[in-house]
Amino acid sequence: MTHDVAFLDDLSLAEDQVTTVEATRESHASDWGTPDGKEVTPDAVVYPESTADVSAILAAATDHDVPVTPYAAGTSLEGNAVPAFAGISMDLMRMDEVTDFRPDDFQIDVQPGVMGSVVDERAGEAGMFFPPLPSSGDISTIGGMLANAASGMQTVKYGEVADWVLEIEAVLADGSVISAGSRAVKTSSGYNLRDLLVGSEGTLAIITEATLRLAGRPEQIRGGRAVFETLDGAAAAVEDTIQSGVDVAKIELVDAESAMMANAYSGTDLPDSPLVFLEFHRNHGIEREVDFCRSIFEHHGATRFEVAAADEGMADLWEARKDMAYAMQTYDPDLTPLHPGDITVPISRYADAIRYAKELAEEHDVLVPCFGHAGDGNVHYSVLVDEDDPEQVEAGEEVYKRIVEFAIDCGGTCTGEHGIGLGKREYLEREHGEATVEAMRKVKRALDPTDTLNPGKMFPETVDGGRVRDRDGQ
Helix, strand or coil, X not given: CCCCCHHHHHCCCCHHHEECCHHHHHHCCCCCCCCCCCCCCCCEEECCCCHHHHHHHHHHHHHCCCCEEEECCCCCCCCCCCCCCCCEEEECCCCCCEEEEEHHHCEEEECCCCEHHHXXXXXXXXXXXXXXXXXXXXXXXXXXXXXXXXXXXXXXXXXXXXXXXXXXXXXXXXXXXXXXXXXXXXXXXXXXXXXXXXXXXXXXXXXXXXXXXXXXXXXXXXXXXXXXXXXXXXXXXXXXXXXXXXXXXXXEEECHHHHHHHHHXXXXXXXXXXXXXXXXXXXXXXXXXXXXXXXXXXXXXXXXXXXXXXXXXXXXXXXXXXXXXXHHHHCCCCCEEEEXXXXXXXXXXXXXXXXXXXXXXXXXXXXXXXEECHHHCEEEEEEEECCCCHHXXXXXXXXXXXXXXXXXXXXXXXXXXXXXXXXXXXXHHHHHCHHHHHXXXXXXXXXXXXXXXXXXXXXXXXXXXXXXXXXXXX
């Protein structure tokens, strides 16, 4: 379905802020997780440069019944930023300013197009950092992180991005500009709209500025890796470490297949064995935590436990972990990753989840590498299949689905950090229940009754003024 976007010419936007050039529109038709052939090309791409621009564009789009999908770096993995019904792709990358930095308050104000690495660099000037930065922080924006409720390697110690947001400025579908939250470190004033908008994937409002909390850099940092004989032993060691209260800042599981792929892609020399990557942050007493962790790991069969002070070697180690997604995509030209899995389960079921994934892989004869933020129960996995083999593709889809269902059935979630987008809509009711999902729909209708903002996302269907849009926009 195409939309008439001629009304954009009537807005007070510069000529280079609106384009209908085909190549630009096509570049906004997909993100990292969009399968070939599933792209939806917007009718126009707009580049707001201020909150006022966002407000004017949304108000006009709502008046003309044209959907708007926010877009930034395009690193989402579930089609979150891809238009479902064409319309306008609102590219927020020009809103990339750090508008204020208050080190005395440990706070920084940023626009949505600011890259995560910029926040960390600016904070570093004052001896601070942004603790929840995701692994993809150097290639993704703060707006995208907030929209998807992102988290990263350090979530086990510091929490998610949402835990470090104090105040948000956002624009509703009718162009209204709202402020949610406060610069105070706590408030009990009114409904918590800030947390409602975080993770809403641009379906309720478009975030135009955020106040983030920062933290002082720890005085002591140690990092390294442990090697295990078995994957069961590695997963059990992670469980035991968290349950025993060891103060780890990062604890990442990497199975043997993932280590092999990382070596092929990054040129590293990781052992082709189950691994756990570790990092500890303390201001004092760090060796006690390291020794505590070592004793637990050795109890669960660790054959090597290497932890040292932060240095270039540790940076190389973490770079191999960060490159894991690329490594899977390029490992075998005959095998294609089906979907980027990111289930999260209660820590007591973490080893069970890993074991179940591997049992399914063996049962269906497909490759399922597993890695992830083990300390918070997050399993990243991919099912690699030969796309030219229909039976293998069908088996791979079944494996992917059953792993997600396992996570939900044991009290976990279908998505720990990638969001629902287009890819996980079918699991929303199974995870939350029909009544809860209907409550979510009511919130959507209340804030966006015309279904202007990112329609087609989150829910199995999208309601527009009482009618259900299908993929053709009818």
